[in-house]
Amino acid sequence: MSCVIIEDLQVAAEYTRKCCEKSGLLDVKDHFTNVADALAYLNTTTVDILFLDVEMPGATGFDLLDQLGYSPKVILTTSKPEYAYNAFEYHVIDFLKKPFTYQRFLEALQKAAVKDDSDSPVTSSDKHIFIKSDGKLVRLNNEDILYIESMGDYVKFVTADKKYITHNTIKALEEKVDKTCFMKVHRSYIINLTKIDDIRENDLFIKGTEIPISKAHKQDVLRRLNII
């Protein structure tokens, strides 16, 4: 499971990171010390779990939850038990009072896993990203994206009816997109695996567009397809 730590107290952040690593279950994507930076990241990247402090400079963890475009599992980390009621209101998975033991941390993870099992299966239609385009954040559902093409320091997100150009690189996006449906097939292309119409030699076709598959990626592409 992927996670981020949003915590302004460095010692608490480092301790949480160590707990995540020790569990072997979590991939810590990043750590933020304030809500604004965390939101900027989370609006373009989907993660499974947030370890979220409440009182931070500028805005609170609850402000972040109010503004977030999706609902990851949230484990609050705070030293103020008074927030327990708010935690309940925001449907957080668990509430860890700092400092918490590794055992207590594991219990919170188990609760997250139980909730995961009880949730409806997540389909690609439930997932989305936000990209900056034309001075605004635009929501793109994963299932609507056909492929992403490099344009130097920019990339083009191609959907069936529109193209969006944004400042980014294929290399950076490769780490951020949902790997269950997206895959890099060439240094200039990330494609939505569910949109491939056919593959011929070293090219694949999506809605009439020919996209090269590099030698380095071809075997991986074939492995990901349901070939019978």
Add this chain to the structure above:
Amino acid sequence: MSNQAEHKTFIFNEKIDKELLISLYEDDFLYMEEIFSITLTQLTPDIIHLNASFEAGNLSALQKAVHKIKPSFGFVGMPVTQELCKQFEDSCAAATSTDQLASAYAELCNGLKESVAIIESEYGKFKAYNQS
């Protein structure tokens, strides 16, 4: 000549809750050294900010500053100092002006000063222990 294996023993300061530290870090003294180092590094600017908030008479900033400092002491096995910070945070919430907090603030400062000195001393001991 003794054949007994040499066992290193770390003697914690009596103000440190050894059981709490062990519950957090087991017997990983290198990790404890790292935690104490991070805590000292962060406490310095945080306490300066706390003092500045009090001097400025900014009650809201003072409450936030002590709230941020509070859990640091838990991570270094000093729940008594953490509780002292909590009491001061509660006092901030009940007060209407920093003037009402002068004696509580003085008590807090004394507690912080003593605690930071202990953390510094323990950090030095951890370093020596881990290098031996």
